[in-house]
Amino acid sequence: MKLILLGAPGAGKGTVAKMLTEIDGSVQISTGDILRGAVAAGTELGKKAEAAMKAGDLVSDDLIMGIMEERLKEDDCKSGYLLDGFPRTIPQAEALKTLLEKMGEKLDFAVEIDVPRDVILDRLTTRRTCTDCGAIYNVKSNPPKEEGKCDKCGGAVVQRDDETNEAISNRLDVYNEKTAPLTGFYENEGMLLKVTATDSKTVIDAIKNKLG
Numbered sequence: 001m002k003l004i005l006l007g008a009p010g011a012g013k014g015t016v017a018k019m020l021t022e023i024d025g026s027v028q029i030s031t032g033d034i035l036r037g038a039v040a041a042g043t044e045l046g047k048k049a050e051a052a053m054k055a056g057d058l059v060s061d062d063l064i065m066g067i068m069e070e071r072l073k074e075d076d077c078k079s080g081y082l083l084d085g086f087p088r089t090i091p092q093a094e095a096l097k098t099l100l101e102k103m104g105e106k107l108d109f110a111v112e113i114d115v116p117r118d119v120i121l122d123r124l125t126t127r128r129t130c131t132d133c134g135a136i137y138n139v140k141s142n143p144p145k146e147e148g149k150c151d152k153c154g155g156a157v158v159q160r161d162d163e164t165n166e167a168i169s170n171r172l173d174v175y176n177e178k179t180a181p182l183t184g185f186y187e188n189e190g191m192l193l194k195v196t197a198t199d200s201k202t203v204i205d206a207i208k209n210k211l212g
């Protein structure tokens with residue numbers, strides 16, 4: 001399958017993407033994970049992205065499109081992909097459309113995961129992430145078996161730099177201003193599936209249903 005996952009930070013895009021990869025071997029492509037990897041490795045890309053990320057602002061469209069043009073050409077994308085956290089602006093959505101046309105590719109649809117703001121805020125402040133494999137935990141509902149250590153790979157499980165109250169509030173504002181309009185964009189393209197749900201299983205079932 002080839003899907004775009006839309007939704008506010010904390011809506012569950014990453015969790016849903018990871019569950020979908022197990023269905024048909026599609027790969028999860030998270031621009032946030034790619035950027036965090038680049039920051040941790042201290043690459044040029046990481047240096048360019050770091051300040052914006054820490055403040056909860058968006059990284060420039062040019063930088064993101066450069067990453068995605070390369071990523072979508074990789075071999076593992078042949079089994080399908082789940083775009084998690086990309087596109088995030090109308091210019092990115094337009095550039096993606098042009099890129100896919102050039103590559104002769106067609107997406108199945110875009111999924112909007114719609115979750116109430118109070119649930120999002122609670123999730124983001126209690127979320128913890130593995131710095132190695134990206135596995136997602138929650139201190140209240142799904143803590144790692146051993147505190148601070150990933151069950152899956154043994155990596156360090158930490159609170160992300162951009163999960164301070166200030167950065168979270170900025171990320172939600174940025175989402176409403178820059179990313180929320182994408183649902184209208186994909187609705188106009190006749191390819192939007194909106195799911196209002198706080199549990200990932202409902203989202204997965206709606207996606208499976210639409211894929212038929």
Ligand code: AMP
Nearest residue numbers: 031032052053057058059064085086088
């Ligand atoms: P995420 O893990 O998807 O919440 O992304 C973390 C941060 O990486 C965001 O707050 C942005 O600073 C940056 N980022 C990730 N994806 C994009 C994108 N498609 N466009 C611009 N910035 C992005």
